[in-house]
Amino acid sequence: GAVVSQHPSRVICKSGTSVKIECRSLDFQATTMFWYRQFPKQSLMLMATSNEGSKATYEQGVEKDKFLINHASLTLSTLTVTSAHPEDSSFYICSARDLTGIYGTDTQYFGPGTRLTVL
């Protein structure tokens, strides 16, 4: 199936620093990518939808100035958590939409996730 990579897989940082997470679709072009956050034992929460070459659309309650999203190419989207604080510690997961359905269907494929810990 389609492969989506995410880097880094795990990051620990000090409070007040910024952290950038990369999401890449390796074998298909993704005009749309998504960023989710998941706290322990809770369900996925969609943070924002990112379309290549345009501004991201954020879900209600997600601070766009804190979670900066850039989707500069058809295979790369980045999420930057600015001035991170301990409450931002979470599992961040990206997904990419395969519109062409080269693996049988138009759907979203998920990256492996990035576990962020803010001290």
Added chain:
Amino acid sequence: QKEVEQNSGPLSVPEGAIASLNCTYSDRGSQSFFWYRQYSGKSPELIMFIYSNGDKEDGRFTAQLNKASQYVSLLIRDSQPSDSATYLCAVFGYGGSQGNLIFGKGTKLSVKP
């Protein structure tokens, strides 16, 4: 507000039994339906998709769709302990043009040896 509902579980079945996972959706115009599996601490992975009413089989997995009842299910035959995970039902909107999947909150499945 488009919604996808799942019983959160946990659903516990003995090894070798059939596990039945259910999902209902609110948007009658929905056209495509997906099941993802998420192991603890990992990201979701696609295991099945279905577009047409009826059954679709893939190995030990069978997806069932009833658009009239707005109901999707996933059957896992000969359940194994390795099937223990949270199963997420997801739905695209009408024409697949909604841009993102609407996910249920997931059903946690536990297969006991």
